[in-house]
Amino acid sequence: xxxxxxxxxxxxxxxxxxxxxxxxxxxxxxxxxxxxxxxxxxxxxxxxxxxxxxxxxxxxxxxxxxxxxxxxxxxxxxxxxxxxxxxxxxxxxxxxxxxxxxxxxxxxxxxxxxxxxxxxxxxxxxxxxxxxxxxxxxxxxxxxxxxxxxxxxxxxxxxxxxxxxxxxxxxxxxxxxxxxxxxxxxxxxxxxxxxxxxxxxxxxxxxxxxxxxxxxxxxxxxxxxxxxxxxxxxxxxxxxxxxxxxxxxxxxxxxxxxxxxxxxxxxxxxxxxxxxxxxxxxxxxxxxxxxxxxxxxxxxxxxxxxx
Amino acid sequence: xxxxxxxxxxxxxxxxxxxxxxxxxxxxxxxxxxxxxxxxxxxxxxxxxxxxxxxxxxxxxxxxxxxxxxxxxxxxxxxxxxxxxxxxxxxxxxxxxxxxxxxxxxxxxxxxxxxxxxxxxxxxxxxxxxxxxxxxxxxxxxxxxxxxxxxxxxxxxxxxxxxxxxxxxxxxxxxxxxxxxxxxxxxxxxxxxxxxxxxxxxxxxxxxxxxxxxxxxxxxxxxxxxxxxxxxxxxxxxxxxxxxxxxxxxxxxxxxxxxxxxxxxxxxxxxxxxxxxxxxxxxxxxxxxxxxxxxxxxxxxxxxxxx
Numbered sequence: 001x002x003x004x005x006x007x008x009x010x011x012x013x014x015x016x017x018x019x020x021x022x023x024x025x026x027x028x029x030x031x032x033x034x035x036x037x038x039x040x041x042x043x044x045x046x047x048x049x050x051x052x053x054x055x056x057x058x059x060x061x062x063x064x065x066x067x068x069x070x071x072x073x074x075x076x077x078x079x080x081x082x083x084x085x086x087x088x089x090x091x092x093x094x095x096x097x098x099x100x101x102x103x104x105x106x107x108x109x110x111x112x113x114x115x116x117x118x119x120x121x122x123x124x125x126x127x128x129x130x131x132x133x134x135x136x137x138x139x140x141x142x143x144x145x146x147x148x149x150x151x152x153x154x155x156x157x158x159x160x161x162x163x164x165x166x167x168x169x170x171x172x173x174x175x176x177x178x179x180x181x182x183x184x185x186x187x188x189x190x191x192x193x194x195x196x197x198x199x200x201x202x203x204x205x206x207x208x209x210x211x212x213x214x215x216x217x218x219x220x221x222x223x224x225x226x227x228x229x230x231x232x233x234x235x236x237x238x239x240x241x242x243x244x245x246x247x248x249x250x251x252x253x254x255x256x257x258x259x260x261x262x263x264x265x266x267x268x269x270x271x272x273x274x275x276x277x278x279x280x281x282x283x284x285x286x287x288x289x290x291x292x293x294x295x296x297x298x299x300x301x302x303x304x305x306x307x
Numbered sequence: 308x309x310x311x312x313x314x315x316x317x318x319x320x321x322x323x324x325x326x327x328x329x330x331x332x333x334x335x336x337x338x339x340x341x342x343x344x345x346x347x348x349x350x351x352x353x354x355x356x357x358x359x360x361x362x363x364x365x366x367x368x369x370x371x372x373x374x375x376x377x378x379x380x381x382x383x384x385x386x387x388x389x390x391x392x393x394x395x396x397x398x399x400x401x402x403x404x405x406x407x408x409x410x411x412x413x414x415x416x417x418x419x420x421x422x423x424x425x426x427x428x429x430x431x432x433x434x435x436x437x438x439x440x441x442x443x444x445x446x447x448x449x450x451x452x453x454x455x456x457x458x459x460x461x462x463x464x465x466x467x468x469x470x471x472x473x474x475x476x477x478x479x480x481x482x483x484x485x486x487x488x489x490x491x492x493x494x495x496x497x498x499x500x501x502x503x504x505x506x507x508x509x510x511x512x513x514x515x516x517x518x519x520x521x522x523x524x525x526x527x528x529x530x531x532x533x534x535x536x537x538x539x540x541x542x543x544x545x546x547x548x549x550x551x552x553x554x555x556x557x558x559x560x561x562x563x564x565x566x567x568x569x570x571x572x573x574x575x576x577x578x579x580x581x582x583x584x585x586x587x588x589x590x591x592x593x594x595x596x597x598x599x600x601x602x603x604x605x606x607x608x609x610x611x612x613x614x
Contacts, residue, residue, distance in 0.1 A: 089491075187534045302567060
C-alpha cells in the first residue's frame with residue numbers, strides 16, 4: 001500500500017536549552033517521510049522546495065523509497081525557513097522567523113503516478129491547500145489523516161471546517177483541540193470535534209502522550225520518559241509518519257490497529273527528539289525500532305485480574 | 308495484612324470552577340482510609356481531631372473496617388482546616404487558609420494493637436513526625452510508603468533526607484520531584500531521588516498520570532480521561548490509598564504487583580475527583596471499581612507483534 005505525504009520540506013534554525021543549530025533540513029513532509037519509510041514504500045511526497053534545498057537530502061530520501069515526483073522545485077526562490085526557540089519545559093516555543101519563500105506559491109499537484117495511494121497524510125498547511133489535494137484524488141483514499149494548527153483556526157476557520165468534513169482522522173495537540181472545540185475538558189473537546197467530520201481524533205500532548213478517540217472508545221499512549229528531550233522539532237510529524245506508516249504497512253484501519261499505530265508513532269517520535277532535526281531518524285535501524293516498541297510494552301502493559 | 312495510615316483528618320473549604328463548598332471532611336488519612344478500605348481491613352488510622360470532627364464520619368469509617376485507636380481527640384481545639392481555590396486547569400490551586408488547630412500538637416502514638424501492621428502509609432506531615440512513627444514500630448513493616456510536599460523541602464530538608472533513608476517508596480508530584488532533585492527531566496530526577504534512600508519512586512502528574520521508577524524499570528499509568536474533574540482535592544491521597552490498599556490486600560510488593568497497585572490507585576482517584584471531598588468514594592461499590600479497572604485496561608493495553 002502506498003502513502004501520499006503532503007507538507008513542507010524546509011530549513012529550520014533551532015535553539016533549545018541544550019544547543020543551537022543555524023540551518024538543518026526540516027519540514028513536516030520530511031519528518032513524515034523519514035518515519036513512514038521504515039514501514040511502507042513508496043512514500044509519495046508532495047511538497048515544494050527552492051534552489052537551496054540540498055540534493056543529498058533528496059538522494060537520501062529516494063534511497064529510502066520516497067518518491068519525489070510531486071515535489072516542485074522553484075529555481076529562483078529559497079526553501080521555506082522557520083526559526084524557533086524552545087523554553088526549558090520543551091513543551092512551548094517561540095517562533096523567531098517564518099520566511100515563507102517558495103511556500104507562498106504552493107499549489108500542490110498530485111502526479112498521476114500517485115493516484116492509487118490508499119493513505120493520504122495532509123501535513124499542516126492552509127486548509128484550502130489540503131482541500132485541493134483531496135479534490136485531486138480520483139479515487140478517495142482508504143484513510144485521510146490531517147494535521148492543522150491554531151493559526152488556521154484563527155484566520156481560515158470556514159475552510160478548515162470544510163476540510164474536516166472530508167477527512168477520516170484529525171491529529172492536533174491539546175491546546176489546538178481546546179481552541180477548535182471551545183471546551184477545556186479534552187473528553188468534551190473530542191466529542192465536539194468528532195461531530196465536525198472526522199471519525200477519529202488524535203490529541204497529542206507532547207511529553208504527556210497522546211489520546212485516540214473514536215465514538216465512545218478512548219486509547220491512551222504515553223510518551224517514553226526520556227533523560228533528555230534534546231530537540232522536539234518535528235516530533236509531531238514523526239509521530240504522524242510512524243502512525244500512518246504502520247497503518248499503510250498493515251492496510252488495517254481498525255481501532256485496534258490504530259492503537260498499535262499510535263505506539264509506533266510514539267516510538268518514532270521518541271527517537272526524533274534525541275538529536276537536532278531528523279538526524280536521529282536517519283541513524284536508527286529496524287532493531288532500534290523493535291527495541292523501543294518493546295520498551296513501550298513494558299512501560300504500559302499490565303495484567304490485572306478482575307474478580 | 309493490615310495497613311497503618313498516618314495523616315490528617317480535617318475540614319476543607321473548596322472552590323473550583325464548578326462549585327464551592329464551605330466545609331467538608333477531608334485530610335490525607337481520610338482519603339487513604341476510604342480508598343484502602345475497599346481492599347484491606349483493618350485500616351489502622353493514626354491522626355488527631357478536634358471536638359468539631361463529626362461523629363457520623365467516625366462511625367462511617369468504622370463500618371468500613373477503619374480502626375480509630377490511634378486517632379487522638381483534643382476536646383478543646385478545632386480540627387485542622389484547609390481552604391483552597393482551584394484554577395481552571397485544575398492542576399494548580401491557591402491555598403487560601405491553613406488553620407493548623409489540633410495539628411500543632413500532633414505527636415502520633417502508635418497503639419500496641421497496631422504493632423503487627425505490615426504496611427505503613429505516611430501521609431504528608433512534618434518529616435520529624437513521619438520519622439517518629441517509623442521509630443515507634445517494633446517490627447519494621449514490610450513496606451513503608453511516604454508522601455511529602457515542597458514546604459518540607461524548603462523548611463526541613465535535613466529531616467526529610469533522614470526519613471527518605473528509612474522508607475521504601477516515595478510518592479510525590481512532578482513539581483516536587485523536580486524541586487527535591489534539582490533536575491528538570493523526570494527520568495534524571497528519579498535517578499537522583501532513588502539514590503536518597505527509597506527503592507521505589509512514584510511521580511504523580513495529576514491528569515497526566517503517574518510514573519513508577521525502580522532501578523532501571525519504569526511503568527506509566529494514565530489518569531482516566533474524564534469529561535469533568537469536579538474537585539481534585541484528595542485525589543493524590545486516594546491514589547495512595549488505592550495503591551497501598553491493593554498491595555496490602557495481596558501481600559505482594561513485587562514491581563509487577565506495584566503496576567497493578569498504581570492502576571488501582573488511579574481508578575480510585577478517578578472516582579474521587581467526580582464530587583466534592585470523599586463524597587464519591589463513599590458511594591461506589593465493588594462493581595463500580597471493577598468496571599473502572601476494566602476501563603483502564605481498555606485505555607492502555609495493546610497488542611503489538613515484534614517481528
